Amino acid sequence: MSPHASRWIRRLARFTSLTLEEQRLLTELSSSSRPFPANDILIKAGEPADRVFVVLDGLACRYKLLPDGRRQILAYLFAGDMGDPRQLLLNCADCSMCVLRPSEVSLLTAATMQRLERHPNIVLAISRYSQMQQGIASEWLVNVGHRTAFERVSHLLCEIYLRLEAVGLTQDHAFELALTQAEIGDTLALSAVHVNRTLMELRQLKLVTFQNRRVQIHDYAGLQSAAGFDCQYLRANEEAPVRATTAT
Amino acid sequence: MSPHASRWIRRLARFTSLTLEEQRLLTELSSSSRPFPANDILIKAGEPADRVFVVLDGLACRYKLLPDGRRQILAYLFAGDMGDPRQLLLNCADCSMCVLRPSEVSLLTAATMQRLERHPNIVLAISRYSQMQQGIASEWLVNVGHRTAFERVSHLLCEIYLRLEAVGLTQDHAFELALTQAEIGDTLALSAVHVNRTLMELRQLKLVTFQNRRVQIHDYAGLQSAAGFDCQYLRANEEAPVRATTAT
DNA sequence: CGAGCCCTTGAAACTCGTCAATGATCGTGG
DNA sequence: CCACGATCATTGACGAGTTTCAAGGGCTCG
Numbered sequence: 370m371s372p373h374a375s376r377w378i379r380r381l382a383r384f385t386s387l388t389l390e391e392q393r394l395l396t397e398l399s400s401s402s403r404p405f406p407a408n409d410i411l412i413k414a415g416e417p418a419d420r421v422f423v424v425l426d427g428l429a430c431r432y433k434l435l436p437d438g439r440r441q442i443l444a445y446l447f448a449g450d451m452g453d454p455r456q457l458l459l460n461c462a463d464c465s466m467c468v469l470r471p472s473e474v475s476l477l478t479a480a481t482m483q484r485l486e487r488h489p490n491i492v493l494a495i496s497r498y499s500q501m502q503q504g505i506a507s508e509w510l511v512n513v514g515h516r517t518a519f520e521r522v523s524h525l526l527c528e529i530y531l532r533l534e535a536v537g538l539t540q541d542h543a544f545e546l547a548l549t550q551a552e553i554g555d556t557l558a559l560s561a562v563h564v565n566r567t568l569m570e571l572r573q574l575k576l577v578t579f580q581n582r583r584v585q586i587h588d589y590a591g592l593q594s595a596a597g598f599d600c601q602y603l604r605a606n607e608e609a610p611v612r613a614t615t616a617t
Numbered sequence: 618m619s620p621h622a623s624r625w626i627r628r629l630a631r632f633t634s635l636t637l638e639e640q641r642l643l644t645e646l647s648s649s650s651r652p653f654p655a656n657d658i659l660i661k662a663g664e665p666a667d668r669v670f671v672v673l674d675g676l677a678c679r680y681k682l683l684p685d686g687r688r689q690i691l692a693y694l695f696a697g698d699m700g701d702p703r704q705l706l707l708n709c710a711d712c713s714m715c716v717l718r719p720s721e722v723s724l725l726t727a728a729t730m731q732r733l734e735r736h737p738n739i740v741l742a743i744s745r746y747s748q749m750q751q752g753i754a755s756e757w758l759v760n761v762g763h764r765t766a767f768e769r770v771s772h773l774l775c776e777i778y779l780r781l782e783a784v785g786l787t788q789d790h791a792f793e794l795a796l797t798q799a800e801i802g803d804t805l806a807l808s809a810v811h812v813n814r815t816l817m818e819l820r821q822l823k824l825v826t827f828q829n830r831r832v833q834i835h836d837y838a839g840l841q842s843a844a845g846f847d848c849q850y851l852r853a854n855e856e857a858p859v860r861a862t863t864a865t
Numbered sequence: 866c867g868a869g870c871c872c873t874t875g876a877a878a879c880t881c882g883t884c885a886a887t888g889a890t891c892g893t894g895g
Numbered sequence: 896c897c898a899c900g901a902t903c904a905t906t907g908a909c910g911a912g913t914t915t916c917a918a919g920g921g922c923t924c925g
Contacts, residue, residue, distance in 0.1 A: 415849070433759050436845060441759040455748045458741065463752040463850050493706065500703045504711040506754055511681050511689040514761045514806030518881070549903060558762030560882050565905060580904095581890090597684060601663065602711050766913075797871065808914055813873065829922095872921075879914075889904070895897090 373425035373473050374399045376449030376536045383535060384497035384604075391491055398485065399423055402475035411466040411474065418462040420476040423451040427472020428547055432555070433464050442556040444506060445529070449536040453499045454482050470547040497604075504602040513558045516597070521557040522567045523596030526577055530586060531603050542586040546579070621673030621721050622647045624697030624784045631783060632745035632852075639739055646733065647671055650723035659714040659722065666710040668724040671699040675720020676795055680803070681712050690804040692754060693777070697784040701747045702730050718795040745852075752850040761806045764845070769805040770815045771844035774825055778834060779851050790834040794827070 374396040381387065381395070402425050405411070411422055414433060422429070429446040443464055446452070456462065457479055468474065477485075485491050505528070512521050533544045550568065551561040559567070571577045576592045578585045586592060622644040629635065629643070650673050653659070659670055662681060670677070677694040691712055694700075704710065705727055716722065725733075733739050753776070760769050781792045798816065799809040807815070819825045824840045826833045834840060 431755075433755065435759070435763055439763045441762045443755050443758060453748075453751070455744050455751075458745045459748055459852065464755055496703050497706045500701075500707055503701070503703075503751060503754070506751070506758065507679075507681065507691050507712055510691060510754065510758050510761060511683070513758060514689045515683055515687045550905095551903080561903090562883080562905085563881055566881095569905080604707065799871080809871090810873085810915080811913060814913095817873085866925100868923105868925090870921105870923085873919085875917090877914105877916085880912095882909100882911075884909085885907090887905080887907105889902105891900105891902080893899085893901100895899095 373402065373448065376538075377423055377425060377451065379536050380449035380451075381491070381494040381498055384494040384501075385490055387490060387494065391488055394485070394488065395491070398477060398481050399425060399475040402473050405468045405472050405474050407468060407471050409468050411468065412462050414463060414465045415461050417460065418456050419479060421452050421454050421457065421482060422446070422466065423475040423477060424448060424468075425473040425475055427468060427474070428470045429466060429468045429472055429474065430552075431464050431466050440555045441558065442552065443509075444502065445532075445556075447529075447532060447536070448538060450502075451495075451498075453502065454495060455499070457482065469552065501602075501604045504604070508602050509556075518557070518559050518563055518567050519570065520596050521559065522553070522564065522571065523576070523592050524598050525553070525557060526571075526579075526584060526586070527589075527593055527596050527598040527600070528603065530584070530589070531600055531605060535603075535605065542589055544584055545582055546584045547582050621650065621696065624786075625671055625673060625699065627784050628697035628699075629739070629742040629746055632742040632749075633738055635738060635742065639736055642733070642736065643739070646725060646729050647673060647723040650721050653716045653720050653722050655716060655719050657716050659716065660710050662711060662713045663709050665708065666704050667727060669700050669702050669705065669730060670694070670714065671723040671725060672696060672716075673721040673723055675716060675722070676718045677714060677716045677720055677722065678800075679712050679714050688803045689806065690800065691757075692750065693804075695777075695780060695784070696786060698750075699743075699746070701750065702743060703747070705730065717800065749850075749852045752852070756850050757804075766805070766807050766811055766815050767818065768844050769807065770801070770812065770819065771824070771840050772846050773801070773805060774819075774827075774832060774834070775837075775841055775844050775846040775848070776851065778832070778837070779848055779853060783851075783853065790837055792832055793830055794832045795830050 377399055378387065378392050378395050402423070411429065412418060424446040426448045431443040431446070433441050433443060452466075485495070508528070512524050516524060529546060530539060530542070530544065533539050538544055550564045553559075554561045554564045557564070568579050576586070576588050576595060578587065592598075625647060626635065626640050626643050635643075650671070659677065660666060672694040674696045679691040679694070681689050681691060733743070756776070760772050764772060777794060778787060778790070778792065781787050786792055798812045802809045802812045805812070816827050824834070824836050824843060826835065840846075
C-alpha cells in the first residue's frame with residue numbers, strides 16, 4: 370500500500386467530495402506505484418500510450434523536443450497530479466514525459482481506468498481536474514506569449530505556490546521546488562541566463578528568494594501584482610455544483 | 618435543418634466511423650444554429666458556461682485578454698470545430714470566445730449533450746477530437762515559445778491548411794482565411810508589423826501568398842520544412858482502433 | 866466620395882539570447 | 896576526509912530578433 374495516495378486523493382477531492390469507499394479505491398489502484406530515478410523518461414512522443422501516469426510523490430513534466438534539441442516543457446506534474454485519461458483514446462502519445470526528480474509514479478492501465486469509470490463521482494472529479502489542467506495550459510500560452518520575463522517568472526511562482534498549497538506541500542509561503550534555472554527556462558521560453566537575472570531581480574525587490582531548491586515568497590501580494598496573476602484558472606475553490614451533470 | 622452540419626460530422630467522423638443514424642442525430646442537434654455577426658462575443662471569461670459551441674460555418678476563436686488590453690488567441694474554431702464538452706463541468710468559462718467572421722454557430726445545452734452521451738460512438742469521436750484539440754494547444758505553446766517569427770507563421774499556415782483540408786475547405790493548396798495580420802499576431806505573439814514583414818518574406822521566397830483573405834501555398838514541402846512542421850499532432854489519419862475503450 | 870480599417874514601410878529602441886568565463890555546490894570515490 | 900568532476904548558478908559584453916512609433920497608401924463599404 371503506497372503511503373502517497375493521499376496527495377492524489379486530496380487533489381481530486383478539491384473537485385467533488387469523495388466517499389471513504391471511493392478514497393479506498395483510489396488508494397488501492399495507486400498502490401502499484403514504483404520509484405523512478407531523476408531524469409528517467411516515462412514515455413516518448415509517438416509511442417503507444419496505454420497507461421495513465423499518477424505522480425504520487427516527486428516531480429514530473431510533459432514536454433516536446435524540437436529537432437535542434439530545444440525543449441518546451443508543457444506541464445508540471447507535482448505530487449498528486451495525474452495525466453489525462455482521455456490520452457488513452459488516441460493511438461500514441463503526443464508529447465513526451467519524464468521525471469525531473471526521483472519520484473514515485475503509478476501507472477494505471479486501461480483496465481484499471483475502467484474500474485474507476487464505474488464510479489461517476491470519481492469520473493466527475495477527474496474530468497474537472499483535467500479541465501483545470503487544460504486551463505493551466507492556456508494560461509501558460511498567455512504567459513509565454515504576452516508577458517515579460519519578469520512577469521513570467523513571477524506568474525509561474527504564484528501558480529506553483531497555489532498548486533502545492535492545494536496538496537499541503539507548503540509552509541509559511543515557502544516550498545521545495547526541485548527545478549534548475551535551465552528547466553524554468555524551458556518552461557517559460559527564456560534562456561537560463563535570463564531566468565537567473567530575473568530571479569536576482571525578484572530577490573533584490575524582496576519579493577521571492579529561490580535558493581537551494583527552496584522558494585520563499587516574502588511578499589505574495591507584491592508578487593501577484595507584479596505577475597498580473599489571477600488565480601481563478603486554478604479553480605482553487607471549485608464547489609461541487611448541485612446539478613450532477615455527466616458530460617463526455 | 619441546418620445545411621452546415623456536414624462539416625461537423627466530417628470533422629468527427631475522422632475519429633471513428635459514424636452510422637447514418639448517428640449522423641442524423643448530429644444534424645438534428647445542430648439545427649438550432651443561428652448566425653452571428655463578425656466580432657460578436659459568444660462568451661466572456663468568468664461567465665457561467667452552460668453551452669457547448671459548434672461552429673458550423675465561419676470562424677471563431679478562444680482567447681484571453683490581459684488587463685493592459687493585449688490579447689492571446691488560444692484556438693481557432695473553423696467550420697466543423699466545436700468546444701470541449703468537459704467545459705460544462707466547471708462553474709464558469711476560463712477563457713472568452715468570439716467569432717472573427719460572420720458565422721453560423723450552434724449552442725448545445727447540457728440536456729442536448731446528454732442525448733449525445735447515449736451514443737458511445739459519438740462520445741468516443743468527440744473525446745478523441747477534443748484530445749486532438751489539446752494537442753494543437755500544446756503545439757502552439759511550442760510554436761510561441763521556441764520558434765522564430767518566420768517558423769511560427771509558416772507552422773500556423775501548415776496547420777490551418779491541413780485542418781481546413783480535413784473538412785473540405787481547400788482547393789489546390791489554396792483556402793480562404795479571414796484573419797487580419799493583427800489577429801495572426803495575437804495568435805503567434807508577434808506584432809502586426811512583424812507578421813507583415815514575415816508574410817512578405819514568405820511571398821518573396823515563393824512559399825506562400827496571403828492576400829485578399831486568401832492563402833495560396835506555392836510550395837507546401839518548402840513551407841513544411843521552413844516551419845519544422847510535423848503533422849502528426851493533427852491526427853490526420855487517426856484510425857478507429859480495434860479495441861473500443863471507453864475512458865473518462 | 867469619404868471614413869475607417871488594414872496593409873506596408875522605415876527608423877530607433879529595447880528585450881532577451883548567445884558566448885564565455887568564473888564560482889559555488891554536490892555527489893562520489895580515492 | 897579530502898580531492899575531483901560534474902552540474903548548476905552567476906556575471907559581463909555583445910549581438911540579433913522583435914517591438915514600438917510613425918506615416919503613407921490601399922481597399923472596402925456605406
